[in-house]
Amino acid sequence: MPRLILRYIGAIDAMNRAIGRMAMYLIFVLIGVLLWSSASKVFLTPSMWTLETAQFVMVAYFVLGGPYSIQLGSNVRMDLFYGEWSPRTKAWVDAITVFFLIFYLGVLLYGGLVSTAYSLGYFGDEPFRFFLDLIGTFVTQGPSAAGEELGFLERSPTAWRPWLWPIKTILCLGVFLMILQALAEFFRDIGRLRGVSD
Numbered sequence: 001m002p003r004l005i006l007r008y009i010g011a012i013d014a015m016n017r018a019i020g021r022m023a024m025y026l027i028f029v030l031i032g033v034l035l036w037s038s039a040s041k042v043f044l045t046p047s048m049w050t051l052e053t054a055q056f057v058m059v060a061y062f063v064l065g066g067p068y069s070i071q072l073g074s075n076v077r078m079d080l081f082y083g084e085w086s087p088r089t090k091a092w093v094d095a096i097t098v099f100f101l102i103f104y105l106g107v108l109l110y111g112g113l114v115s116t117a118y119s120l121g122y123f124g125d126e127p128f129r130f131f132l133d134l135i136g137t138f139v140t141q142g143p144s145a146a147g148e149e150l151g152f153l154e155r156s157p158t159a160w161r162p163w164l165w166p167i168k169t170i171l172c173l174g175v176f177l178m179i180l181q182a183l184a185e186f187f188r189d190i191g192r193l194r195g196v197s198d
Helices: 003-023 026-043 050-072 087-119 127-141 143-149 165-193
Strands: none
Touching: 003 050, 003 165, 026 050, 050 165, 087 127, 087 165, 127 143
């Protein structure tokens, strides 16, 4: 295997391992939010923010932990035949089927970026140009000029009305990290087929 690909696999694995291990502690944040929700309903006035906060934390937990789950091989798979196959056959099947995963994640990422652009007040049909212009303005003119590029920020239609762009940004980041990890797994499978050990 080329050294560049081995470095890519190592870098992506290390990054997603660190992010995934931090994300797994979000379960305690989720437990705390749900405990506060239950306690406030029994003893105090119910809090408006707990349901959506729990949903946002769960999305972050799931989507930021996904790449680490792929790395560990702990994602759910249909094991009707797969468990009986040789490691070489598994590597062949994984190297082929990973493209279906990457296609799905690509569509999901595109939809997430369109939705994130909408949540930042962009209602046009070129979200990538919007993000490039926004980043360019931020780098060249600063945060205040980039803030002027934003339109009406989307809020949740609930009584609490939080902004939706933070969780949509986290979703896009998590899907992008999953694509990077899926590519690393593809290269790892090619390495197994070529006799390179993990």
